[in-house]
Every structure is written in C-alpha cells, then in structure tokens.
Amino acid sequence: MAASAYSDHPELCVKDNFKQSNFKRRIQVQCDLLKEDQCSAFTAISHSDKAIILSFRGSEEDEVTMEVVDAITVLPVTEFSGKAKVNQYFYDAFNDLWNAGIKNDFLSLKNANPGYELWVTGHSLGAAMASLAATTLVTTKIFPADKIKLVTFGQPRVGDKTYAELIDSIIPYAYRVIHKNDLVANIPPQFLYGYHHHKSEVWYNNDMTKGQPYLECDEDESKKCSDSVIDLSIPDHSMYYNVTGSFASNGCKGWNVFTQ
Template sequence: MKDDFLTLKNANHGYDLWITGHSLGAAMASLAATTIATNKLFPANKIKLVTFGQPRVGDVSYANLVDSIIPHSYRIIHQNDVVPSSPPEWLFGYHHHKSEIWFNNDMTSGQKYIECDEDESQKCSDGAFNMDMIEHLWYYNVLANFATDGCQGWNIHK
C-alpha cells in the first residue's frame, strides 16, 4: 500500500491529500493521516483529514500529536450520533483530536452547524446525550451503507 501511495504521490505533484472515512473508516483515516504525516510521506500542511461519525481513536497524547501536525482536521458529527461518544473518555483515557463540526439538526442543505476547535468540547456533541444509531447511518441525507447498493443516487444534483 505504501508503494502504491508513493507512486500516486509522485505522479501528482502539487495536489493536496484528502483522507476521509465514516465510523471505523474514520478512525482508520485518522490513523492513516497521522502515520503519513509523522513518517513525512507527504507534507502535513497539505493533508486534509475529514471524518464522519469518528469514534475516539487514541489518548490525550495522540490527540495532541494530531492537533500539532495536521492543521486541516475536521470530525463531522450528526446530531446525537452515538459512535463519536465511544469509547467513553473514562475508558483507558480515550480522547478526540480537534476540530469538531457538529450538526445538531438533520443536516439538510442550508442547516447551521457549530465548529468547536477543541479536542473535547461541551459546546458541541460532547454536551449532548448521544444515543442514536440511526443518526450514525445518515450523513447529509445519504445512507452510510449506500455503497453496498452500488452507490445508487450518490449525486442528488444530477
């Protein structure tokens, strides 16, 4: 995988690297972005990490590392999605890295969001009682498992 990544990087000079994922894929995206940045495989200031419904991945030292090396890092959370609350902070010191974009609504076009530029913030989803698995499956009115159905309807603007 590393060789394929480096081949693509070398064939596409000047591009930014977007790393994204949902749920477990979001956790993996966070780890991948951090690994790529710390191993200097790609300039950290050109890495764009954007995740959806990401669970907590590491402890405070991991969160501090991500915060210090990846300037463009956003965890998007849908209203009362239960997964970003897991594992709980009290369990082995799990802790989110920043920044959180919290949609405390249905995420339809034009809905407002709150940006919390902190690792864990009571102003965003940490301040809500997150217990909804259904909201974990829907981001921007797209069902998270739409790929299993052949990505039908992926572009609502066509």
C-alpha cells in the same frame, strides 16, 4: 468519498463526481481473525482538484456492535515513537490495509503527481483509520502536513489525550463531522484508558439536510458540541447528510446536495 467506500465499486462514485479522475484500486482484508470482519479502503485521484484521495470504509451494520465491544475492551497501545496511545483494534485494522497495498498505491499516485494535495476520509471505523493514516503519513515524513485535508464522519475516539494533542500539533486541516447524537462518536468513553477526541469538531444538531446550521468547535472535547448531549443514537450514526453508505452501490450521481 467516505460513503462510496462502502460500495463494491467505488470507482463509479469517483467517475460520477470528479471531472478528471482516475481510480487506482480498492483493497479489502480480513481485519479481525476471530470474527472475520472485513476492512476496506481505496485510492484515487482527482486531477481537476489536484488531489489524491484516500478513503477508508466504515463498519457494516452487523459489525458495529462487535467493534464497540472491541473498542472498550482492548487496551490501547503505545505508537508513534512513544508519543501517543491508540486503540489497538483500530490501529491493527489500519496497518493491515496499509501493508496490503494501500501504502504502495498511495506512493505511486504521490510520485506520479508531485504537488497534489491529499484528501483522507472515512466514516465510523473508516474514520478512525483515516485519522491514523494521516498521522502516520506526517510522522513518518511521507507527505507534508500542510497538504493534507483530513475530514471524517462519525469518528470514534482513536487514542488518548497525547494522541489528540499530536494531531492538533501536526495536522492543520483536520475536521470530525458529527451528526447530532451519534453513539459511535462517543466511544470509547473518556473515562476508559484516557481516550480523547482531537479537534476540530463540526456538529450538526439536526437532520443535516441542505441549509441546516452547524457548530464548529476548534478545541478537543468541547462541551459546546456533541459532548453537550447524552441522548445517544445509532440511527444518527448511519445517516450523514441524509444518505447512508448503501446508496453508493450503483454510483453516486447527484449525491452531493451542496453542488446541486
């Protein structure tokens, strides 16, 4: 679902991969007034899994460089009732989408389907926004933490150590999947304004094809996972489980090799 957020028609992927599903809506906003970057997210529901889906789109290829610049030059801001500092660019992008209709669409699905889980996901910038979405939902008591599954791909560092500790303490099911030497997973750097990854990390130090091993590190900034390498790579950021976001343009039939 993280990859399908790159498509102009993610409803095709939702239909392809869930037996009983409904697509709510895709929302797109201008998330950077100066560079006209576009941010996007969608909501859907899988009745067969009894899960609401909230997926945030990542960076387009020509946006990545500028977002790296933003991430390392924009000062973090204090949010979540003063309990954490987060990157302002990521936080503003999330709020723009949240207030443009994602929040209302989510609430509509939640109220119509009591007891369902919530799956929150995204890749790259979308991963940062997914992390902020899950944190917002729990800290504002909109949705119970024990029913949230947060799984992101190529997530940059979103906030400081207090933000990492906040997520660690309130969201039991939170996983950051990292492909090998993914550059974006290493920005902003830790030495800059105290940025810090939250747990848990799932690190594939390989091409992520079917059957390849992974290492799970259930601590913040573990030196046993991706922090153990310094040879960073942009190609590793764009390719997860042997697919790119562009593959979802015409639907997602057969996309999940683990169910074949």
